[in-house]
Amino acid sequence: MAAVVRMAQRSALVRSMMLSNSKCIRLISTSKKNRETAGLAEPIEKSETTESTTVTKKNWVSYGFDFKSEEADRNAMNATFFFSITLCIVFGGFVWAYYPDVLLRDWAQREGYLELRRRETQGLPLIDRNLIDPSKINLPSDEELGDTEIII
Template sequence: MAGIIKFRNMPIMQRCVWNHVNKMSRNISTKKTSDNATTTTAPPVCKDEKNWVSYGFDYNSHKEDTNVHNASFFFSVTLCLVFGGFAWAYAPDTHLRDWAQREAFLELRRREKAGLKPIDPNFIDPKLMKLPSDAEICNIETII
């Protein structure tokens, strides 16, 4: 979010890293002056406050920088983390895990009252299943 807002005010040619680093560096002028003094060009200074340090969204306007900083933190922290966490915590059970656990307890209680084992080893009646003979099985390669 912050990167998108930051790139909003930059021309396409300034988006590369080298131009961004050069923009932040202090350049020394080499032109000759009458008193042989060198002049330096400083990065843009805020016109609003004397000792203002930018959040990194806008280097020229204190008001724009503060507004974008507050908006990005509001959207990222309040909306995404707080309301997103609330929605995730109180979302309905889409995989029906609670329902499956309740059904399992009800089925166990029914089997206990009927005097049956909790899990029947013959879930499917063996008379209904058609299994291959041992002679047919021994020639087949088993891959585990």
């Protein structure tokens, strides 16, 4: 917020200077010196000789894949971004979006709705208290349990 206030004060100061002076203050440079560097009139050309090749650097900034060859650096950068963006993100997203339901979540939900409809039409409770018939369950007697701790 303070930066906005300072900016407004600065623009008001510039306007007042323009009104008080008969000269017009130019705030924007219109020169076409696009390749101007700090103190150098010509581009840097530096030759490095290695065991088998001579590499000439001329205003080249590496992408970080190869620091000796501009062509190898650009090829590695293009290949890396092609494989990572195009193949992994685009095609990977397509495969992920249209991959079949392996965990059968959709099937389980459909089965649940069909079971609810069946129970409603037959007049049964929606959730049965005895999911398994109690006569089919064989529980141990108190003598068989003995001192076993039962956690419910």
